[in-house]
Amino acid sequence: MLKRSLKIGIVCPYGWDTPGGVQNHVRDLAEYLIAAGHDISVLAPVIDETNIPSYVVSAGKPIAIPYNGAVARILFGPIAFARVRQWIAQGDFDILHLHEPGIPSISLLACWAAEGPMVGTFHAAAKRQKAIFAIGPILEPVIEKLSARIAVSEAARATLTEHLETDAVVIPNGIYADRYRDGVAQPQWQGNTLGFIGRFEEPRKGLSVLIDALPIISRFAPDVRVFIAGPGENKETYESIDPQLRSRFTFLGKISEQDKANFLSSISLYIAPNTGGESFGIILAEALAGGATVVASDIPAFDSLLNHGQYGELFESESSTELAKRVIDLLRDEKRRIALGAAGKKHAQQFDWKVVADQIFSIYEMSLVAGEKVRLTSENRAWSRFIGRDQRGDA
Amino acid sequence: MEPFLLLGIFVIIFIWYLTFLATRLDRLHHRVETSWANLDALLQRRAAIGLEIARSEIADPASAMLLTAAAYQAREASIANRSIAESGLSGALGLLLADGQSNHRPAEVVLLRELSELTDKVRIAIALHVDAVARTHLVRSKYIVRIFRLAGTAPLPITYEFESDVL
Incomplete structure (x- = not known):
């Protein structure tokens, strides 16, 4: 296999210093590729320019806009476009990797401005939206320029096929599986314990489903305790809990990677009650890699990640009684709980960066067959020649 | 003068x-050429490996014959017949690997x-x-492309009906 060192430009559409799945994916991918000896430059919107790694180039301050059930920090406009063009012109890239080129941010701008080997990764899985059909005709000629499309899950692929009538290769999100492999069980998190990791304040993470399920669970498992890890203000969430059950909940705040590994190998069950807006479920993959037995809602992303329940228990999304039933069954059946966790841990190895980055890299190689470099382009060559703005000699 | 200005x-x-549209189309033709060049190179390599397997001890004489014939056909097929020939090779390889025992020597592994x-890779390249x-x-x-002959003299790319299920 051809393994020469490449100059790769990666574009992240969301604010670099705000938490999010796409940002984590871009960071991990960039760091993995740098470790493999490639020259990486990441273009991203940045809020605080004093505190970014050396491989990140700021495209300006992001703008907060509600999108897909959450606040997205994205960036567009003439100044951003000029910066994107400048970055491409100066970068002399072999290939561009654009993340989420279907949303109005700098990935789309880069896709508009560049020509040559370009790969796009689509993360979002959304329901059919009229707005996207309306902008489809504008988006299509731009997205069409990508030499290869990657979707992070079958759900994301279906979204792409539905909205833009184009197919994609499914390559899952990556995790550093070995970071979670050797967690040490901590006594304070053991016993009949349920774990939850994530930004619990966001309704789509579904913590309220778990809170509503607890009265039933505690009737059958009186010593059950719930640990919630993740950044956020817990006062409001705490007050939404039945006062009699409050003592069973512990908020751990944001925990370190090492603690996360220990946490996942200590708890009895990891609960993922997300109600939607999830495309892949990276935290679920990490929980599996950490050896936790998982109980997850049956949203499409989780259903396909757990292979219809083979690697973790699924319950009907948003149904607290269903969740309670599954949890009680598993807490009573120690043998099955451990077997499920072991199967999940093995399954999660395929999401390791070693595997995933290799797959992404072979897509890069396929796009590089034409032997061209990335360059700035015009959407309309004849026209640009006519008005004398052609940067390309040939065409 | 107003109507003339508007016109x-x-x-x-x-x-x-x-x-x-012409630029867009030109770019698409270029993409088809690139993806085909990539697929073609991978398929050539597959045929070469097929021949190597046919000569190794994995294959019994009968399947070696079948495989050699399929690999040569895949290599020499014209563009229009390529899809059928490659499916033939996939089938021959599939037959051999389906009943393959696992006690092979390191070189064969x-x-x-x-x-x-x-x-x-071939599967991805086909997609x-x-x-x-x-x-x-x-x-x-699109009508407008056909009426104004924006595709110029570029030949219409052939749809290959690769049977991905036999791969």
């Missing part, structure tokens, strides 16, 4: 749109692993190529 603006916008890695071809067909079927 002039309309004509300019229309010409801009036509050249925009390497060969088989190489084949399975290549098969994964990329089919997508590029479908896209090109879609744009070329």
Whole structure:
């Protein structure tokens, strides 16, 4: 296999210093590729320019806009476009990797401005939206320029096929599986314990489903305790809990990677009650890699990640009684709980960066067959020649 | 003068749109060529590995004969027959690997692993190529593209019907 060192430009559409799945994916991918000896430059919107790694180039301050059930920090406009063009012109890239080129941010701008080997990764899985059909005709000629499309899950692929009538290769999100492999069980998190990791304040993470399920669970498992890890203000969430059950909940705040590994190998069950807006479920993959037995809602992303329940228990999304039933069954059946966790841990190895980055890299190689470099382009060559703005000699 | 001005603006916008479509189409043709070059190279390598397997001890004489014939056919097929010939090779390889025992010597294990890695890549390359071809067909079927012959002399890309299930 051809393994020469490449100059790769990666574009992240969301604010670099705000938490999010796409940002984590871009960071991990960039760091993995740098470790493999490639020259990486990441273009991203940045809020605080004093505190970014050396491989990140700021495209300006992001703008907060509600999108897909959450606040997205994205960036567009003439100044951003000029910066994107400048970055491409100066970068002399072999290939561009654009993340989420279907949303109005700098990935789309880069896709508009560049020509040559370009790969796009689509993360979002959304329901059919009229707005996207309306902008489809504008988006299509731009997205069409990508030499290869990657979707992070079958759900994301279906979204792409539905909205833009184009197919994609499914390559899952990556995790550093070995970071979670050797967690040490901590006594304070053991016993009949349920774990939850994530930004619990966001309704789509579904913590309220778990809170509503607890009265039933505690009737059958009186010593059950719930640990919630993740950044956020817990006062409001705490007050939404039945006062009699409050003592069973512990908020751990944001925990370190090492603690996360220990946490996942200590708890009895990891609960993922997300109600939607999830495309892949990276935290679920990490929980599996950490050896936790998982109980997850049956949203499409989780259903396909757990292979219809083979690697973790699924319950009907948003149904607290269903969740309670599954949890009680598993807490009573120690043998099955451990077997499920072991199967999940093995399954999660395929999401390791070693595997995933290799797959992404072979897509890069396929796009590089034409032997061209990335360059700035015009959407309309004849026209640009006519008005004398052609940067390309040939065409 | 007003109607003439409006007409002039309309004509300019229309010409801009036509050249925009022509650029888009040219780019798509380029994408089809690239994805085909990639797929072709992978398929050639697969045929070469097929021949190597036929000569190794993995294959019994009968399947070696079948495999050699299929690999040569795949290599020498014209573009129009390529899809059928490659499916034939997939079938021959599939037959051999389906009843393959696992007690192979190291050299053969390497060969088989190489084949399975290549098969994964071929599968992706087919998807990329089919997508590029479908896209090109879609744009070329627009009335405006057909009326103004924006595709020029570029031949219509052939849709390959690879049977991905036998891979």
